[in-house]
Amino acid sequence: MSEVRVIPVSGIPELEQGDDLGALLAARCELQDGDVVVVAQKAVSKVEGRVVSLVGVEPSPRALELAGEEDPRHVEVILRESARVVRARPPLLISETPHGFVCASAGVDASNAPGPDLLVLLPVDPDASAVRLRARLRELTGRDVGVIVSDSFGRPWRQGTTDVAIGTAGIEPLRDLRGVRDRAGYELRSTQIAVADELAGAAELVLGKVRGIPAAIVRGVDVRGEGTARDLVLPAERSLFP
Amino acid sequence: MSEVRVIPVSGIPELEQGDDLGALLAARCELQDGDVVVVAQKAVSKVEGRVVSLVGVEPSPRALELAGEEDPRHVEVILRESARVVRARPPLLISETPHGFVCASAGVDASNAPGPDLLVLLPVDPDASAVRLRARLRELTGRDVGVIVSDSFGRPWRQGTTDVAIGTAGIEPLRDLRGVRDRAGYELRSTQIAVADELAGAAELVLGKVRGIPAAIVRGVDVRGEGTARDLVLPAERSLFP
Numbered sequence: 001m002s003e004v005r006v007i008p009v010s011g012i013p014e015l016e017q018g019d020d021l022g023a024l025l026a027a028r029c030e031l032q033d034g035d036v037v038v039v040a041q042k043a044v045s046k047v048e049g050r051v052v053s054l055v056g057v058e059p060s061p062r063a064l065e066l067a068g069e070e071d072p073r074h075v076e077v078i079l080r081e082s083a084r085v086v087r088a089r090p091p092l093l094i095s096e097t098p099h100g101f102v103c104a105s106a107g108v109d110a111s112n113a114p115g116p117d118l119l120v121l122l123p124v125d126p127d128a129s130a131v132r133l134r135a136r137l138r139e140l141t142g143r144d145v146g147v148i149v150s151d152s153f154g155r156p157w158r159q160g161t162t163d164v165a166i167g168t169a170g171i172e173p174l175r176d177l178r179g180v181r182d183r184a185g186y187e188l189r190s191t192q193i194a195v196a197d198e199l200a201g202a203a204e205l206v207l208g209k210v211r212g213i214p215a216a217i218v219r220g221v222d223v224r225g226e227g228t229a230r231d232l233v234l235p236a237e238r239s240l241f242p
Numbered sequence: 243m244s245e246v247r248v249i250p251v252s253g254i255p256e257l258e259q260g261d262d263l264g265a266l267l268a269a270r271c272e273l274q275d276g277d278v279v280v281v282a283q284k285a286v287s288k289v290e291g292r293v294v295s296l297v298g299v300e301p302s303p304r305a306l307e308l309a310g311e312e313d314p315r316h317v318e319v320i321l322r323e324s325a326r327v328v329r330a331r332p333p334l335l336i337s338e339t340p341h342g343f344v345c346a347s348a349g350v351d352a353s354n355a356p357g358p359d360l361l362v363l364l365p366v367d368p369d370a371s372a373v374r375l376r377a378r379l380r381e382l383t384g385r386d387v388g389v390i391v392s393d394s395f396g397r398p399w400r401q402g403t404t405d406v407a408i409g410t411a412g413i414e415p416l417r418d419l420r421g422v423r424d425r426a427g428y429e430l431r432s433t434q435i436a437v438a439d440e441l442a443g444a445a446e447l448v449l450g451k452v453r454g455i456p457a458a459i460v461r462g463v464d465v466r467g468e469g470t471a472r473d474l475v476l477p478a479e480r481s482l483f484p
Contacts, residue, residue, distance in 0.1 A: 004248040004447050006462075087482040094482060102399040152435070156398055156483035157344040159476050160416045160436030162443070164400070174402045193394070193446065194402030201404070202444035204435065205246050205463050220248075221447050234401050240329040240336060241398035241483065 004220040008206035008213045015214070016114070017049035022136030025215055031143040036218040037133070038203035041151040041166060042112050042120050043214035044129045050121040051114060052077060066090050074110070077119050081106035086242075097122060100233040101166060103153045123149065126167025127228040134169040146171035146223060150200035150207075156241070163204035165196035165229050172225030173197075173232050194232055195223055246462040250448040250455045251279075257456070258356070259291035264378030267457055273385040278460040279375070280445035283393040283408060284354050284362050285456035286371045292363040293356060294319060308332050316352070319361050323348035328484075339364060342475040343408060345395045365391065368409025369470040376411040388413035388465060392442035392449075398483070405446035407438035407471050414467030415439075415474050436474055437465055 009029050015021070021043060031037070045051065059072035060079065067075040068090030075093065079085070082095035086102055095106035099122070107122035123129045130147040137145055149167030154160075165173060173196035203216040251271050257263070263285060273279070287293065301314035302321065309317045310332030317335065321327070324337035328344055337348035341364070349364035356362075365371045372389040379387055391409030396402075407415060415438035445458040 003250065004444070006246040006248070006444070008245065089482055092482070096399075155436075157338075157476050157481060158406070158436060158439070159474050160434040160439070162404070162436050162439050192402040194397075194400060194404050195447070197400070197402070197404050198443035198446055201440035202246070202248070202447065204440055205437070205444065205460075218447075232401050234399050239399060240331055240334065 006202050006206050007217040009215040010213050012214050015043055015046040019047045021047045022133050026140040031141050031145055033144045036146040036199055038148045038150050039215045041149050044123050044149050045120045048123055051118050054117040078105045078108045081108050130167040130169035148200055163200040165200045168196050168229045171223040172227045248444050248448050249459040251457040252455050254456050257285055257288040261289045263289045264375050268382040273383050273387055275386045278388040278441055280390045280392050281457045283391055286365050286391050287362045290365055293360050296359040320347045320350045323350050372409040372411035390442055405442040407442045410438050410471045413465040414469045
């Protein structure tokens, strides 16, 4: 096993709807086959125009009830982005998104939005975003890379967020060790490793919300394969946590 | 921001109680000030003798009830390592450990154990283990490094495990961005990043349960500071998930 490198991609200007994210990235790094390009969700959402204004949003009675001291229009946008509310303790809302992700505020966020009264939403289909970005990078550089769209999620019982994968392309998000034996011949129990989430977390170490670095390259981990970030969603029937 | 490197420490022999883990590591890598040394929990537990035999364990009625098709003695050991059972769906047990961590099987594991019918337990005090290892590395190398003891935890709603920090020394486990503003001057909401968990996950990318690599160095992330892995445990009164 040789070392893994996490390389920040800096110098990306403030992003706007319609920007060619692939071209902006390709111009600022030297990709190699097998690299994994991790891009912050907010960058993807901005170029895809997934930004809404609070102006004119009519909060529903539910939003008014859940808002606490928050802006009820903000809560209304969160509810519209939620397939269901998992937990609510105003002003904190834990939602399941239409993609199946369980996270705070359905991934809706005002920080690093392109202006006041604007909220950034998750991409409609982050796997498709990753597929498109991968194809564009291949077109521009000829390199076969994996792509992860990452976001910062909280975790029950643990303080702080870690970045996880909400969209993937060209990689196997889970490393499956079922049936693999340890050095003593004992079959491993904890058998699936969420490598895509570990790659997203590793990238976060150089991304940083305030540094203006929306992407990083992880080099040296062979995760080439098929799969989508939906593979990282535990099927409801196997979940111990409703 | 420059790049981050994750460097595996290989060539460590099978570990036994009383082994000088610090000396074994120091002889196989070139540490630099500010490095973070991530060591797999199992390595720490083995040198600390945190291994129990199933032989002679008397399962309690509760263990028999929860065991399903598993060995009830194994379940008994898990219950003894649990401060409380958070969820049970035989044979799956989610426990809170005496340290406050919520994880499967209270961290008790048979894979990579030193022999058949043996189970490896979490260290009694993983923060203290990290402090001791850090002091030993300093003594041997003169380098001021951070230390993380890592373990693979599952997450509600997400498939697969990621490695997280269960013990730390010489680092600030959380990067606190409260009050920090984004480039547009908007105060950040998601304000604490569990950097120690992201470092543990990054290290897992080179560790691997079957490769026999029990430690990695993460270089290039400045996390020097004070704190313990207990800082990563969400206080019960703030938890939305009992």
